[in-house]
Amino acid sequence: MKKTYLLYLLLFVFMTSCQKNDDNDNRNRNIPNAVFDTGGLINTNLPQFNNLQFPGNLIVLNDNYGVNGVVVYYVGGTQYYAFELSDPNHQLNSCSGLTVSSTTATCSCDDDNSYSIPGNGAPQEGTTGQFSLVPYAVEANGNIIRVFNN
Numbered sequence: 001m002k003k004t005y006l007l008y009l010l011l012f013v014f015m016t017s018c019q020k021n022d023d024n025d026n027r028n029r030n031i032p033n034a035v036f037d038t039g040g041l042i043n044t045n046l047p048q049f050n051n052l053q054f055p056g057n058l059i060v061l062n063d064n065y066g067v068n069g070v071v072v073y074y075v076g077g078t079q080y081y082a083f084e085l086s087d088p089n090h091q092l093n094s095c096s097g098l099t100v101s102s103t104t105a106t107c108s109c110d111d112d113n114s115y116s117i118p119g120n121g122a123p124q125e126g127t128t129g130q131f132s133l134v135p136y137a138v139e140a141n142g143n144i145i146r147v148f149n150n
Contacts (some may be wrong), residue, residue: 028088028131030096032137034066035150042072042145052080052145058117060085060100065147068097070136071105072147073117082136082147083121089112098133105133 040059044052051057055076062128063069069085087107090096095109104124106114113127121133 028134030091030131031067031086031088031134032092033149034084036065036100037148037150038065038146040144040146044143044146046143049145056118058100058103058122064138066149068090070147071098071100071117072138072145073103074085075118078140080138080140080145080147081117081120082138083115083117083133084136086134088131088134089113089123089127 018048042049042052042059042102044047044050049059052059052072053075055074058071058073061070061072061089066084071083071085073081073083075081083105085098085105087096087098087109090107090109090113093109096107098105098107098115100117103117105117106112111128113129114124114136115121115127115133116124117133121135123129123132136149139148
C-alpha cells in the first residue's frame, strides 16, 4: 500500500512539474503586440467610412493604428474583419508593410507574399511561411465600428 501511494505521489510530482512544450507554439513572433483602440473614429455615416455600409468593402487605417496600419473589411450583417498590415511571415523591415489592392494585401518583398482579406487573412497560393494576417478585435454598435487590441 505504501509503495503504491509513493508511486502515485512521484507520478503526480513528475507530471505537474513538466514545463509547457513550446515546439508547437503557433504565436507569430514577427509582429509586435500593438495596443490601440479606434474608439468612435469609424462612423459609417461619415463619407470616408461610408463604404463600410456595403458588404465586400473595406477601409485602410494609417499606421497610427496597429504596427503598419489596419485594414477593416465588412463581411455583412454585423460581421467585420480587421487585420494588421504587416506581413506576418517576415520580420519587420522596409518591405514587410502590406499594400491593399481590391481585397488582397501584398508585401513588396522579393517573395510577393499576398493574403486574402475576405478569406480570414489566409495566405494566397505562392506565399511563403505559416502565418495568416494578424487579426484585431472588432465591435459594431450601430454605425460605430470599433477596432482594438489591448
